[in-house]
Amino acid sequence: MSKKEYIFPCEQCGAKLEYSVATGELTCPYCSHVNVIQRAFTQIVEKDYEKAIKELKNFSERPSEITSSKCPTCAATFELGEDIHASECPFCGSAVVNEVSLYRPIKPQALLPFSIDKKKAKALFKEWLKNRWFAPNKLKEYSAEDSTLEGIFVPYWTYDAGTFSRYSGRRGDKYYVEESYTEDGVSKTRRVEKIRWHNVSGELSKNFDDVLVIATNSQKTASYNWDLKNLVDYDESFLSGYESEVYSVELDDGLKSAKVTMTSHIRDAVKRQIGGDVQEISSLQSDFFDITFKHILLPVYASAFKFDGKVYSYIINGRNGEISGERPYSIVKIAFAVISALLVGGVIYYFSNQ
Numbered sequence: 001m002s003k004k005e006y007i008f009p010c011e012q013c014g015a016k017l018e019y020s021v022a023t024g025e026l027t028c029p030y031c032s033h034v035n036v037i038q039r040a041f042t043q044i045v046e047k048d049y050e051k052a053i054k055e056l057k058n059f060s061e062r063p064s065e066i067t068s069s070k071c072p073t074c075a076a077t078f079e080l081g082e083d084i085h086a087s088e089c090p091f092c093g094s095a096v097v098n099e100v101s102l103y104r105p106i107k108p109q110a111l112l113p114f115s116i117d118k119k120k121a122k123a124l125f126k127e128w129l130k131n132r133w134f135a136p137n138k139l140k141e142y143s144a145e146d147s148t149l150e151g152i153f154v155p156y157w158t159y160d161a162g163t164f165s166r167y168s169g170r171r172g173d174k175y176y177v178e179e180s181y182t183e184d185g186v187s188k189t190r191r192v193e194k195i196r197w198h199n200v201s202g203e204l205s206k207n208f209d210d211v212l213v214i215a216t217n218s219q220k221t222a223s224y225n226w227d228l229k230n231l232v233d234y235d236e237s238f239l240s241g242y243e244s245e246v247y248s249v250e251l252d253d254g255l256k257s258a259k260v261t262m263t264s265h266i267r268d269a270v271k272r273q274i275g276g277d278v279q280e281i282s283s284l285q286s287d288f289f290d291i292t293f294k295h296i297l298l299p300v301y302a303s304a305f306k307f308d309g310k311v312y313s314y315i316i317n318g319r320n321g322e323i324s325g326e327r328p329y330s331i332v333k334i335a336f337a338v339i340s341a342l343l344v345g346g347v348i349y350y351f352s353n354q
Helices: 048-056 117-132 251-274 331-353
Strands: 069-072 078-079 082-087 095-096 148-182 184-212 241-243 278-307 310-317 323-325
Touching: 048 251, 048 278, 117 278, 117 310, 117 323, 148 251, 184 251, 251 278
Parallel strands: 148 241
Antiparallel strands: 069 078, 082 095, 082 241, 148 184, 148 278, 278 310, 310 323
């Protein structure tokens, strides 16, 4: 299938538009004209999982290939990989959306627009570096300007489901007894903890809403607090100035990951229902029903920096600035902290035995 690109020209001067975090609209960096995004205020509806799986079985995959594309703005010929959804022309910088990447059985339904611009993201990253404990002193002086920060829309699945579980196990209640013992020829008593066990079994119903699963293998996962209540209908206009990936984790594989997350929460709920001081679950069987899903895009800034010959990657939440990433450690500082802790422990032990 041939590619078709969508560009976002300014209504007033024809220049490349960029999505503005400040206005929430497409803004021209040259004439400052605001091009309003025509939002469709519709309810984002969950899709039926079983119906979608049946439809996917009838879908024949395209050959995986990369073809040449011609920029409609400068007429340059270039290539966009299938895994790239939105990007820029490498010659004139025109914002484009790659329809080859859009050619997926399931299209994005909604997204969260960026609410933090690149300047703010770099400032947050620089502050994050300064506050890292046990980081080398040179790292504190590292400038975020030294790294290339790219705004990316990452594909996700969200799953809703009802569950019904049956379980069996044991409930443990703690109690204490006085025990006699002899030390250095002297009879003493001590309080010893015991556990009284009772066999238990039961049932549990639990509903899940918007269990998130990242739908690409190229981005590292991070635990972020996403404000999914602010999702807006998918519109290519929000992609102007950013890159976007298409999903590489299929719908059914995403559900498997979601079920792992759900099962973990079910186990916690079962333990609370069992009660007592200690719980053991010997068997747990869960049925999942009324499964629905959404395909959404979430905004992050992703980059990497090189320090002392090694590359460290990091990701910044494009909504709230939360940062997850790798960073170097100072062996000298860690060793000093360990030695200091041992010295303090030794002093405390010495005086406690005087």
